[in-house]
Amino acid sequence: MTGYSVDGTRLWSRLMDMAEIGSTTNGGSHRLSLSQDDEDGRELFLAWCKNRGFAPVFDKIGNLFVRRAGRNPAAPPVVIGSHLDTQPNGGRFDGVLGVLAGLEVLETLEDLGIATETPVEVAVWTNEEGARFQPAMMGSGVHCGVHPLAEALAAADASGVPVARELKRFGYDSGMEPGNRATGSYLELHIEQGPVLEQEEKTIGVVTGGQAIRWYTLTLSGEETHAGPMPMAMRRDPVRHLAAVTELVYRSGLTDPDARATIGKIETLPGSINVMPGQVCLSVDLRHPGEAALEHMHGALAEGIARLNTAAEGVDIRLEQIWHSPAVSFDAQLIEAVRTGAAARGYPSRDMVSGAGHDAFHLAKLAPATMIFVPCRDGISHNAREYTAPEHVEAGANVLLDVALQAAGVRALAGGTA
Ligand SMILES: [Zn+2]
Incomplete structure (x- = not known):
């Protein structure tokens, strides 16, 4: 003083x-x-x-x-x-x-x-x-x-x-x-x-x-179709996998008390009540005070997505990093x-x-x-x-x-x- x-x-x-x-x-x-x-x-x-x-x-x-x-x-x-x-x-x-x-x-x-x-x-x-x-x-x-x-x-x-x-x-x-x-x-x-x-x-x-911050666009892509005629088993429905993907994001944020994971935006395309969407886009914000810990969160999320193996159902999931603030x-x-x-x-x-x-x-x-x-x-x-x-x-x-x-x-x- x-x-x-x-x-x-x-x-x-x-x-x-x-x-x-x-x-x-x-x-x-x-x-x-x-x-x-x-x-x-x-x-x-x-x-x-x-x-x-x-x-x-x-x-x-x-x-x-x-x-x-x-x-x-x-x-x-x-x-x-x-x-x-x-x-x-x-x-x-x-x-x-x-x-x-x-x-x-x-x-x-x-x-x-x-x-x-x-x-x-x-x-x-x-x-x-x-x-x-x-x-x-x-x-x-x-x-x-x-x-x-x-x-x-x-x-x-x-x-x-x-x-x-x-x-x-x-x-x-x-x-x-x-x-x-x-x-x-x-x-x-x-x-x-x-x-x-x-x-x-x-x-x-x-x-x-x-905190170190990473922003992502997470895109689930299938093929849009009419809500009526297409049987469930024949759909390429990205929304079917939305819950599994959000769970992975949240799990990455629960690794330790300093981690943060936020999904701020969720959008379906084309966004119509009687159209099964062809695409779902999410924003993901991951944060951690430690760069290595954030890298680990990123790795866990990417790996988890790869393991979902949605390709068999004709759904492609892409995790694209759009910003990194060290x-x-x-x-x-x-x-x-x-x-x-x-x-x-x-x-x-x-x-x-x-x-x-x-x-x-x-x-x-x-x-x-x-x-x-x-x-x-x-x-x-x-x-x-x-x-x-x-x-x-x-x-x-x-x-x-x-x-x-x-x-x-x-x-x-x-x-x-x-
Ligand atoms: Zn201020």
């Missing part, structure tokens, strides 16, 4: 003020990426920054950066980031907490007159949610060279409006080239979006990394700093792996990175009911401050001065 603390009341009131922009009748927030509401939220954030003398810069994908100088201006900054966009009818904390806690760290340093060795910077990443434009985590992905800028600019929403047009509307097209900034280390405070911390009465989640491991030193920071302040904590995707996953490719989780009520997120208690917000921001100070070269409180 550094002996310094954030102003929890200021941070809480800012969270509530931000929630007024794009507020929904049921108490949530609706700020789709690059909408007028999202831009209004960014303007409010920038007004708070400018009020403290922090000048923002932005890049061509609309990522915002706000820097507080360090003693050594040439040193790469400690970057604290997250997002201000929300899901449709989303909550008040997802993403917003990370950005406003970052600003709270900068303001605390100002209030207390603390000089850091490296600069400390707050980043607001464009389109983290992926609700309006795909892919999700777009701004951080472009920043880290994962997505080409041109592809991201061309991504269009459901009504055909491309990202580029909205960026131009709000003036971001005149920004710097994305990725043209050094990052010394990256920190992100986020709500857990799951029930574990609350259930175990922990205040801080020490995030060691992110497991993410955060930086050991930063993880330890979160762990010891929480312990020094007396906050109960536990190690955990993030089940959801975050901007920090991309940033971990550029620099040492980690995340800090705080509990959210009933584990509910992407929902107007999303709620994190003020004391947990403050606790998370305090640990963020401790780790940021350590990373930025302020070790401990020495006789009241830094």
Whole structure:
């Protein structure tokens, strides 16, 4: 612990003020990426920054950066980031907490007159949610060279409006080239979006990394035919094997408590009551914190499908992998700093792996990175009911401050001065 603390009341009131922009009748927030509401939220954030003398810069994908100088201006900054966009009818904390806690760290340093060795910077990443434009985590992905800028600019929403047009509307097209900034280390405070911390009465989640994810299209193909004339024994009916296939998917997810298997979509073709379908398509999402364990889940599923031997009945089953996001491991030193920071302040904590995707996953490719989780009520997120208690917000921001100070070269409180 550094002996310094954030102003929890200021941070809480800012969270509530931000929630007024794009507020929904049921108490949530609706700020789709690059909408007028999202831009209004960014303007409010920038007004708070400018009020403290922090000048923002932005890049061509609309990522915002706000820097507080360090003693050594040439040193790469400690970057604290997250997002201000929300899901449709989303909550008040997802993403917003990370950005406003970052600003709270900068303001605390100002209030207390603390000089850091490296600069400390707050980043607001464009389109983290992926609700309006795909892919999700777009701004951080472009920043880290994962997505080409041109592809991201061309991504269009459901009504055909491309990202580029909205960026131009709000003036971001005149920004710097994305990725043209050094990052010394990256920190992100986020709500857990799951029930574990609350259930175990922990205040801080020490995030060691992110799950590996594989997406598949699973297709069962036979031959469609009229529901009446064709005798059952002569049909090539893929639906007959649907139950066996879904059982295999679920079995792969029940191998150990860290495994997850989800069938999100099931579609029959042509999808008519009196037609025996010629095809059934399923989406499969497999996850595990360990790459080898995920590989094992994949193997078990593929083998199980091969063993079903449906060819004898004229049904072909194909498992096609369409996406793989490797497991993410955060930086050991930063993880330890979160762990010891929480312990020094007396906050109960536990190690955990993030089940959801975050901007920090991309940033971990550029620099040492980690995340800090705080509990959210009933584990509910992407929902107007999303709620994190003020004391947990403050606790998370305090640990963020401790780790940021350590990373930025302020070790401990020495006789009241830094
Ligand atoms: Zn988020």
